[in-house]
Amino acid sequence: MFWMLIFSLALAFIVAGVVLNLLKVQAGFTAPDQAERLSEREMDAIRAENVELKHRIAELTERLTVLERIATDPAERVSREIEELR
DSSP states (O other), X not given: OHHHXXXXXXXXXXXXXXXXXXXXXXXXXXXXXHHXXXXXXXXXXXHHXXXXXXXXXHHHHHHXXXXXXXXXXXXXXXXXXHHHHO
């Protein structure tokens, strides 16, 4: 009876581990060593994309700053600056 309990518990833990891993795979989680499996070409592409995204974020931050300044400045100043630009 005791060994049957030990066997049942071990089997339950194994089944739970397999089910948990299947759920992780379905949810999109990757193994910790997957980064090691990426080729150098794939890593270079990821790095290039990161650089591009950082540049785009910097540009958007600048644009947001200008829009905030326009939204908070008095109308007279904005119209004067627009006239100066013409």
